[in-house]
Amino acid sequence: TQLLEQSPQFLSIQEGENLTVYCNSSSVFSSLQWYRQEPGEGPVLLVTVVTGGEVKKLKRLTFQFGDARKDSSLHITAAQPGDTGLYLCAGGRPSGSARQLTFGSGTQLTVLP
């Protein structure tokens, strides 16, 4: 059972457009991370959010953790071809072993020049 649903699964846009990727769950997470993965490489951490309602900005990327800590969004402003990649969200559990992460199925973003 997939506990983290990402949408959309695929997204192709033109350079300069804005976009939002969503990560939703019925479960509460103690933290939410976003990773970006490029072809032939492993995922690389972009950001970690730990507080409900938290907003973090990384240049043109804005990450938000939902108030109830069940969902998150990634907004990219003025997308560039260099933003192309697979974006993965990952939730950390508040109970049991917090050292495990649950990953979403990913959003494949293509930014066309």
Added chain:
Amino acid sequence: DAEITQSPRHKITETGRQVTLACHQTWNHNNMFWYRQDLGHGLRLIHYSYGVHDTNKGEVSDGYSVSRSNTEDLPLTLESAASSQTSVYFCASSDWGTGANVLTFGAGSRLTVL
């Protein structure tokens, strides 16, 4: 610089053969993980270890085994490879203490089982 390396990067094998994928990290991280990545499934946890001689099953552990004899290495063994195990395998490590568990990933090993 510290790193996490996987080998081989590409492997083709036949059904029924034993295969071992190596993972070596120089971060001195206590936690190590093996994931498989398949289209539409994201990353699924196979096995993980919190330290030397500790191993635990993840959500898709059937047909796989690991051992942790030192801090640096966590090899993944497929005892009898099956076509369903064709996938890209990622090793990761972390040094979780307080706060969120941040993973550092290797570059992946692409395994094809014919």
